[in-house]
Amino acid sequence: MESDSGRFPFPFQPYPIQERFMESLYTALDQGKVGIFESPTGTGKSLSLICGALTWLRDHEEKKQEAAKLLDTEGLEKGSDDGKEKKSSEASEPDWVSEFVQKKAERDMVNKLKDEELKRKKREERLEMIRHNAQLRYAMKRKATEDDETVKLLQLSKEGAESETHDPEEEGLIVAEYESDEEATPKSRLCEDDDDDEDLEEDHVTKIYYCSRTHSQLAQFVHEVQKSPYGDSVRLVSLGSRQNLCVNPEVVRLGNVQMMNDRCLEMQKNKHDKREKASDLEPKRRRGVAKATCPFSGFENLMSMRDEVLVKVRDVEQLLQHGRDTHTCPYYSTRMAIPAAQVVVLPYQTLLHASTRKASGIKLKDQIVIIDEAHNLTDTISAIHSVEMSGAQICRAHSQLSQYCERYRSRLKAKNLMYIKQILFVLEGLVRTLGGKVGQNPNTQSCQPGSELLTINDFLFRGQCDNINLFKVQKYFEKSMISQKLCGFVEKYEGNGINSQSSCKNKENRRIEGLGLYLQSLQNNPTVVSEQQVAAEVKPTMASPMMLVESFLFALTNANKDGRVVIQRQACLAQSSLKFLLLNAAVHFTQIARESRAVIIAGGTMQPVADFKEQLLFSAGVTEDRILEFSCGHVIPPENILPIVLCTGPSGQQLEFTFQTRDTPQMMEETGRVLSNLCNIVPGGVVCFFPSYEYEKRILGHWEATGVLQRLQTKKKIFQEPKKANQVEQVLSDYSKSIQRCVNAEGGQSGALLFSVVGGKMSEGINFSDDLGRCIVMVGMPYPNIKSPELQEKMTYLDKNMPHIDGKSPGKAMIENLCMKAVNQSIGRAIRHRGDYACIVLCDHRYSRTGTLQKLPEWIRSSTRTHTSFGPAFASIRKLCDVLMRQMGVNMSLCFPAVFSVSRSV
Helix, strand or coil, rough: ECCHHHHHCCCCCHHHHHHHHHHHHHHHHHHEEEEEEEECCCHHHHHHHHHHHHHHHHHHHHHHHHHHHHHHHHHHHHHHHCCCCCCCCHHCCHHHHHHHHHHHHHHHHHHHHHHHHHHHHHHHHHHHHCCCCCCCCCCCCHHHHHCCCHHHHCCCCCCCCCCCCCHHHCCCCCCCCCCCCCCCCCCCCCCCCCCCCCCCCCCCCCCCEEEECCHHHHHHHHHHHHCCCCHHHHHCECCCCCCHHHHHHHHHHHCCCHHHHHHHHHHHHHHHHHHHCCCCCCCCCCCCCCCCCCCCCHHHHHHHHHHHHHHCCCCCHHHHHHEEEECCHHHHHHHCCCCCCCCCCCCCCHHHHHHHHHHHCCCCCCCCCEECHHHHHHHHHHHHEEEEEEHHHHHHHHHHHHHHHHHHHHHCCHHHHCCCCCCCCHHHHHHHHCCCCCCCCCCCEECCEEEEEEEEHHHHHHCCCCCCHHHHHHHHHHHCCCCHHHHHHHHHHHHCCCCCCCEEECCCCCCCHHHHHHHHHHHCCCCCCCHHHHHCCCCCCCCCCCHHHHHHHCCCCCHHHHHHEEEEEECHHCCEEEEEEEEEHHHHHHHHHCCEEEEEEECCCCCCHHHHHHHHHHHCCCCHHHHEEEEECCCCCCHHHHEEEECCCCCCCCCCCCCCCCCCCHHHHHHHHHHHHHHHCCCCCEEEEEECHHHHHHHHHHHHHHHHHHHHHHHHEEECCCCHHHHHHHHHHHHHHHHHHHCCCCCCCCEEEEEEECCCCCCCCCCCHHHHHCCEEEEECCCCCCHHHHHHHHHHHHHCCCEEECEEEEEHHHHHHHHHHHHEEEEECCCCCCCEEEEEEEECCHHHHHHCCCCCHHHHCCCCCCEHHHHHHHHHHHHHHHHHHHHCCHHHHHHCCCCCCCCCCC
């Protein structure tokens, strides 16, 4: 039942911390702040975000409507006075000019608000008709191509060469004539004055862009919206990739994301070509083979589904099913619904990557952006804009482009040939930096193993590409769509079962199949390597790696100080690689912070935030007075959580898991004793986190050899985090069932023990609530590998460009913060709701340092106790379990008799 308390509609009586959260959120949105909001999982963060933000949006729209009415009324009153003042103003031209300008501005504002209000009313009327299942018909124009949203999104280039003697199927593979390096003036649209027609390209209403890391988290958010008081009225659109939203079986079966994108774009282009030919009044030319088009992208169906998407809140899975039921593409329908949507739900990649935003039709100007699960936002932006490609992929791209150029040399214009040769030259330079040559098989070329890290300018100089204007090359990639053309070319001629006997013949009219066979007629050119040779040992995952090359070259246009290139040479060229490493994530966050009305960065554990503000916000031009911070405690009673810093084990061995001591038998055996004692007294599930997969393997191997695992198995059924992501759900299900069986049964095992890894598949996004996580054990401190060249370069960059705080270098502070962010994410898996309880054991005396404790979330830090000996720590954990079990009607001493003495041996 909806709560009427306060100004925020809520499905139930909100907690006081939720009310404070929504008040602070409302203030941040109203004042255009960049807000950092920390609310532990289990405190209703998602619902607070929904109700707080949508309440502000509702109030904002109401204020705009009131302003439109007020200005309209004032405009009419002032209009009656204009005639009286006109004669007196004619004598004084400067006054008349100033009054005219002022009144014109007022009229323009009134007209704009009236226009927005008119569009809003028409949109609401249309959506209301759909809600009542009214039949809605669109007056479609014959020339719908020019208004087709899919054509607008794809920005397809028109084929340049026309000849009756050429195969029409090949014409689509040739890049259009590239006339100049400047932005081409877009073709004027043919418009007809028809007020009754709906504008397909609507103005973007004020909206909220909500993004999170995974599709499961986005689906969870959508479900919360559906349960909220706004679930029946808000216009929400869920965006996803083709892999998540495509309903065409021919495309879905490809599996690979890049191949699905390529195939979809090709089908859309074919549909575009078909419409152009249908509207052409010239006589038809020779008939070619019919091109495949997508049967799910009919314009009327897309328009209909666009409105249906806005009427009812759906997650990605529900959109996919709706698309299957209506035989309509959800991928393009959702994108067409963005302008009129009030809430757009989308993954990180779509929002944080500028070109993806543009391709998706996302406009941030004066909009609200909410980034959830943002504890690793800086690293996420860096990862999204970092690019890595192998020597085999570079050689493959060079080979394909060389073959493309050779095939269509006589039909390519001079500008196209010039840029294609520049791209080939750059590719030769990239291979040269790896110590190889493009004219030979990369699998047989040997390299001197080793790694090297260079600045962008030094790398371009090393590859002898410093005289190439990469900005112009980048623009050519975008305008010519050469990467997509090359994909189509490769798919047509590569030896993958495609029969090209009718379309691919050399000068002697010999029949050939596949690109490799076609190239056998070009052996007089020694620089061209056959496709079979290039991919002899490296199986490609996409038709052409040219899009990867395009991304890498785009990355090289960053400022010299903001990025580095890592050259990794292996024994052979094919296995060597080039990686662009982004050092300054702020350059790609600046536009988001500058254009958006307000940005909300939220998470369950945002601590520590000092480096986050320095590296991302301040560097992106956000001032201190624009930042608003909010942090709240948990809804659980303080006695329901017991965080302990454990400095020593049962035998008195100091717990310190440094690289020098953690592999010693003494340390591994002491860890086994700690875990054995905890499993004796903690009911239900125990989750043990190790700092790395390597250490987990080493310590479990030692425990198996010494019998520790067998002893643990007598009290808890043991599970281990799987290596494959698709096995996680099965392991969690078995883990949960095992705990449930043990809780319901008497004697024998008392629950289950799950071994996991910090930063692994179970350290984020998994809920170990109730009996699934009564105790979380953190073994050691998960510091990143400081010897990593990438990490060392990042530290050097921060030390040079960021201020030192409290005498500590920014590089070292980053290492500590990375460690503690990972710890906070892992230990936050346990407490998930108000009635939950758990103990958290931090096994390393270094956690007791004041600076380290300060990096824990406040709701955990306030209850943390440091124990220099094991006995008192063990007693406090036993007391917690005993008290809470008694409250549940269970006596611990009856469940686990004779196990309350500290075990000093395993």
